[in-house]
Amino acid sequence: MGNEEAVFFSRLLTEMTLSFHIIYATIGVGVPLMIMLAQYVGIKKNDEHYILMARRWARGFVITVAVGVVTGTAIGLQLSLLWPNFMELAGQVIALPLFMETFAFFFEAIFLGIYLYTWDRFENQKKHLLLLVPVAVGAGMSAVFITIVNAFMNAPQGFDMxxxxLVNINxxxxMLNPAMPTKVAHxxxxxxxxxxxxxxxxGAFRLLKGSNHIYHKKAVYLMVKVGLVFSVATAIIGDFSGKYLAEYQPEKLAAAEWHFExxxxxxxxxxxxxxxGEVxxxxxxxxxxxxxAHNDPTAEVIGLDQFPEDERPxxxxxxFFDVMVTIGMFMVMLSAFYVVAKWRKWKFANSRFILWLIVAGGPLSLIAIQAGWWMTEVGRQPWILRGIMTVDEAATSSGSVDIMVIAxxxxxxxxxxxSVVVLRRMFRNNPVEKELDKMEAERLAGESK
Amino acid sequence: MTLTLEIIGITVLWFFLFGYVIVASIDFGSGFFNAYSLLTNRQHILTKIIQRYLSPVWEVTNVFLVFFFVGIIGFFPKTAFYYGTTLLVPASIAIILLAIRGSYYAFETYGSRGHKGYSFMYGVAGLLIPASLSVVLTISEGGFIDMIDGQPVLDYQELFLSPLTWSIVVLAISATLYISAVFLTWYANKAKDGEATKLLRKYALIWSLPTMITATGIIVELRAHNPEHYANILDVWWAFLISGLLFIGTVYLLWTKRSYGFAFLLLVGQFFVAFFAYGWSHRPYLLYPYLTIYDSFTNEAMAIALIIAFIAGLGLLLPSLYLLLRLFLFNKEYVVGKKEDNHA
Structure with missing residues (x-):
């Protein structure tokens, strides 16, 4: 296998692993906070629906975490297996956040284990809720540290060539490279x-498929509210990302926006x-x-003409940019509408049409995540470490990458x-109604003692 | 011999790899015994004990390994070039096995309790992981990598035909089952489960022998394969003697059905001494004859940053690990099964 083929298959395998991993990783970073919120609301309002929500989400979460962990291990090793020259060079400067990520993950893993197995150990639910704090913090910090590594690939600094x-390594x-703040936040x-x-x-899907239980309505409303907050935050951060790109990676912005001159x-x-070549x-x-790019309607924006042809993404x-931004805007509008409609008690909010849109919002958000990563990763081409090492130079010389792609x-x-089969079976065989009845029966049995 | 940053770095990593060897062996061995007992319809004896131990800790095991390989790239970035290039196939196989093992374990435990197919899948995958990972140790002894046009290339034929490879594979598997069985004997005994204790004690005794025979055989094979390493091993013969005595201690206690907890402690001691004596004699090579800890070391600034991060990280981890062990492993009521701690 020639180098060109090794590069092609290495890119393909990395793309595949990351695209698969990011689905589970995204859920792994976000869901602990949602479980925390539900359990908190449940304790605060003394509403067992929310407690059960936290419990059910936690159960599903373990399955996604397991796949996230093993695919994360895969990409961790693949970095060295497929891009040995890159890791040899970059490892000297950016190994620190990679190392710290394992600690963050360690921390999360330990407390997740404890949290899952101590539902009935504490008299005081609040103590159990506290165990989730390190899980959410660990998950969040893992994302922060790993994203710092990716930011470094886009805006390397902290050394001299x-x-x-590499000398004068800091x-x-x-870690504090210019791409870091916007990337991590995003x-x-x-x-x-x-x-x-x-x-x-x-939740919306359950409501459409026959269940009319208030449990699902509560879940949908709570999550759409949270989604609204973070989709607005994402839009604002996205604007800052544009400004970062204009300043530090104008070629990526120019390619994404088809800004040629x-x-x-x-x-x-x-x-x-x-x-x-015509738009x-x-x-x-x-x-x-x-x-x-610059918060100024007349400001100059650098176009692709400023870059040699072999350095244009x-x-x-x-x-990808179109897909990401369209879905993002759609989700802001949908969630804003739903929250306002619920607040004003419009009947339309509970219509099947709106529920179907909310159902679509789940997969659409995941597609936006994929599109965003593809945009930023392909947008860094031909570089693996911008300005320093190209993807071609970084790839392995091994001849077996194609077989590994298939494996x-x-x-x-x-x-x-x-994971899909297990998750479906898990919740199918144990619907909310059944579990609530069981909880009720247990409570009655407790009272009659 | 001064305490250089290189030595500190490799010692830290070696500690974590040792941690992985012990925790993962217990983990993988348990998974295998579980699958085996399902297959032979003896699950009523073992499954409960095994799952009580395994359930809350599985994810932690994996982190030890991740810690090791991330750490070795951090402290010794040149390893990425030599090992990264040559290990593509063996390491990918290990990753795939790890992925199947980890996810199917979760599928079975949290999704479909008692699913035979899932249990079988993760039981077998778990046993093959030590085998596939152990190949890295074989390669590190040198003789399997050629430099062609400045690029390291793994000689598969040489690797597959070498008796050293297969001895190390057998050692990895039998040690996994041995460590696991000794631990579970103690755990079952603590849980006051007589039947399970009896069966696991039998497994422990069965697997003690191949473990010791292959370990000795490997040292003999090294004499021809890597004379330099062999000579260094002889320099620390006393350490291997201590390790051997500890082994005899464990087997004696098991045989006479006495203090299983102490037997497990002796076993950890046996592997600890042997593991570090092996590592010590391997020094300074990470890969014979191309790579030593000195010429592959990262810059001083990164090394110091990593060590500081490591100390800070340990400050966070040790109390959490202690909490985990206290709540489950050393919690009498949990071990015996009085606490109905079903997951979520």
Whole structure:
């Protein structure tokens, strides 16, 4: 296998692993906070529906965490297996957050184990709730540290290059790179947003499929509210990300927005297709790109013309940008509408149409996560470490990557199907109504003693 | 011999790898015994005991391994080049097994309790993991990697035909079952489950022998395969002698059905001494003859940052681990099964 093939298959395998992992990782980062919220509301309102909600979510969460953990282990090792030259170089500067991530994860793993097995140990529910704090903190910090590594790949700093050698290495400076604040904030807030909308979608689906239980209504309303908060936060952070890109990675912004010539008062191009270098059927919003990039409608935005051809990212990332932004905006509008409608007690809020939209919101949010990652990862091409090492230089020289692609594709298929089957069976065989009846019976038995 | 950053780094990592060897052996061995008892319709004896132990700790086990490989890239980034390039296939196999084992364990435990297919899947995958991971130790002895055009290439034929490879594989599997069985004997005894204790004690005694024979055999094989390493092993012969005595102690206690807790402690001591004596004699090579801990070491700034992060991390971890063990492993009521701590 020539180097070109090894590079191609290494990219394919990494893409596959990350795309699969990110679904479970996103849920893994966001759901602990949702469980915490539900349990907190339950204690506060003394409403056992919310307590049961926390309990059921925690049960499903374990399955997704398991797949998240094992695929996370896979990508951790694949970094060295597929990109040995990159890890050899970057490891000298950015190993610290990778190392810290394992601690964060360790912390989360220990307390998740304790939390799951101590539902009935504490008289005081609040103590049990406290055990979730380290789980949520650990999950969040894992995301923070890993995203710092990714940010470093986009905006490397904290070292000097002298004759191909790294000198004056400063691990903390490398962590505090300019891409870090917006990237970390974006990843965490989208994880919370997506988790909320996925849980809302599940509740809405139950309501559509025959159950009319107030439990599901409570779940949907709570999660849409949380989703609204974080989708608005995501939009604001997205605006800051645009400003970061304009300053530090103008080629990525230019490729994503099809901004070919450097110009001031730049319009934002939404949708459209590229036909022989011509943009067709696009919506142009005047001045919007200048505002996104610099908060100034007349500011100059650097175009792709400023970069040599072999350093320009592929132009198809524009489509990923479209998908991500469209879904994000749709979710802001949908959740804002639903919350207002519920508050004003409009009947329309409970219509099947709105519920179906909420159901769609779950998978759509996950698609937006995928599109966002593809945009940022493909948008960094041809670099693996921007300005320092290209993807071609980083890849393994091993000749067996193609077979590994097949092996891992099968693995992810097995894990994907397995987790869906198990989750469905878990909740099908034990619907909310049944569990609430059981809780009621237990309580009565307790009282009559 | 001064205490250099290199030595501190590799010692820390070696500690975690040792931790992984013990915890993961218990874990994988338990999974296998569980599957085996399902298959031979003896699950009524073992499954309950095994699952009481396994359930709250499975995720923690995996972190030990992640910690080791992330740490080794951090402290010794050149390992990424040599091991990363050559281990693509063996390490990928290990990852796939780990993935199946971890997720199917969760599927069975939290999704479909008692599902035979799932139990079988994770039981077998678990046993193959030590085998596939142990190949890395074999490769580290040198003789299996050629440098071609400046790139390290693994010689599969050499690797598969070498008796050393297979001895290490057998050692990995039998040690896994031995460690696990000794631990579970103690655990079952603590849970006052006579029948399970009896069966597990039998397993422990069965697996003690192949463990010791292959371990000795490997040292003999090294004499021809890697004379330099062999000579270094002979330098610390006393450590291996201590390890052997500890082994005899464990087997004696098991045989005479006395103090299973102390027997397990001796076993940990046996593996600890042997593991560190092996590591010590392997020094300074990470990979014979290409890579030593000195020429692959990261820069000083990163090393110090990692060590500080490590100390801070331990400050957080040790109390949490203590809490976990206190709540489950050392909680009498939990072990005996009085506490009805069903998950979520």
């Amino acid at each position: 002298v004759n191909g050698e 691990p903390l400076l490398a 990843v965490v807030s989208t994880a919370l947003m997506t988790s909320a909308f996925v849980l809302a979608a599940i 450097t110009s001031d008062s730049a319009p934002l191009i939404l949708y459209g297709v590229l036909d022989d 067709k059927y696009a919506i142009e919003i005047p001045y919007a790109l200048s505002i996104l 592929p132009l198809y990332i524009h489509y 891992f594709a099968l693995l992810y298929l097995i894990l994907g199907i397995g």
